[in-house]
Amino acid sequence: MVIPVHDVNPTRRTPWVTYALIVANIVVFLRTPGMAxxxxxxxxxxxxxxxxxxxxxxxxxxxxxxxxxxxxxxxTGRVAVGPSGPGCVVAPPGYDKSPPLSVLTSAFLHGSWLHLLGNMLFLWIFGDNIEDRLGRVRYVLFYGVCGYVAAYGFALANADSTAPLIGASGAVAGVLGAYLVLFPTARVWVLVPFLVFLPLRLPAWSVLGLWFGLQAVFSYGAAVSQAGTVAYLAHVLGFAAGMLLAWPLRRGTAPPPEPPGLLWGRQARPGEPWQGRPRRGW
Structure with a gap:
């Protein structure tokens, strides 16, 4: 699996909504019991x-x-010692919870630092261009719709599951799906683990297509949401929702500029060979 680190796709304005989402996810994680x-x-x-x-x-x-x-x-969050040893106390709920609203709140919860940082990395790299293309208000609505499609689609496939479904993955997957539709030829710098991490610049369609393909394959045998597992089916559904929502905008989206002479993350010196061709190179 490749690790994206940067995309060569400038924006026209500061992606404040993307920044706010990242900050909100970090703050909620730090306030989650036992996580920070x-x-x-x-x-x-x-x-x-x-x-x-x-x-x-x-x-x-x-x-x-x-x-x-x-x-x-x-x-209840309390611990009691019973005949079989200590355990968590359960009782009738002392709060009023709205299941539809819980989809929104769950999108800001994460199960570990790795879970959080992985989602925020993808949102940081790809979210700014989607926000720039949609505009801030439509971007917020788009992010929420993708999250709801992912959560309810997963719930329909796992109607009897009582395991909490947490994370921004469904909404972030929607961002990735939209990016694939709107900016398929944008160049993405990735790290490929091969003895060491090799930096490569690949087109977005190959990076995101590989990511989606892996999620689709894993969803057949791992479409569950339990401790230590991943809701791959939610990723697939969120990605598909993002593609469908972005599809009407693809014709009016200008392709990203190709930076000339970019070699391994820096400008090539005069006379230095450069592997690649404008618009078509890897």
Whole structure:
């Protein structure tokens, strides 16, 4: 899997909405119980119980989305010692939760630093151009619609699941789908792990096409949302929604400029060979 680090696709204005989304996701993560203090998100039983209660209240749960009702018993965040040992206490919910609204709140929750940074990296690289093309208001609506399509589509396929569905992946996947439609020939600098990380400049269609292909393949055997697993099906659905929403705009979108003489992330010196051709090179 390649790791994108930068795209050669300038914008006309500052992507304030993208920046705000990234900041909001980081702030929420830092305030999530048990997450900020550990790179892996693992912690003691007390913190895990608080985290379970926090996610149950604010994350999207497929069964709740489909049936639009809360379960009879939910985690309280407290720890008790029973005959079989210590465990998390459950009780009737002491809060009023709206399952449709939980899709919005769950998009700002992440299960680990790696989960957060991965989503924010893709949003940072590709979100600015989509915001620039759509405009700030339409971009916010677009981001939300892709997130809802991903969450409800996943819930329909996993109607009995009670595991929290968290992360901005569905909405960010929509951004990637729109980028593929609007800027397929934009050059993206990526790191390819091969003994060492090799920097390559590839067209967006190859980078995002590979990403989508992997998500589609994984979704057949890993379309679940449980601890330590990934909701690949939500990624596929969010990506498809982004492509469909961006499709009417593709004819009016100018292709990104090709920077002449760009060699491995720097300007080539006079007389230095450069591998590539305008508009068609890799």
């Amino acid at each position: 203090g550990s790179v892996t998100g693992e912690s003691g039983l007390a913190q895990l119980c608080r985290l379970e209660a926090f996610l149950d209240q604010w994350a999207a749960v497929p069964r709740e989305l489909i049936h639009d009702r809360l379960p009879g018993l939910v985690p």
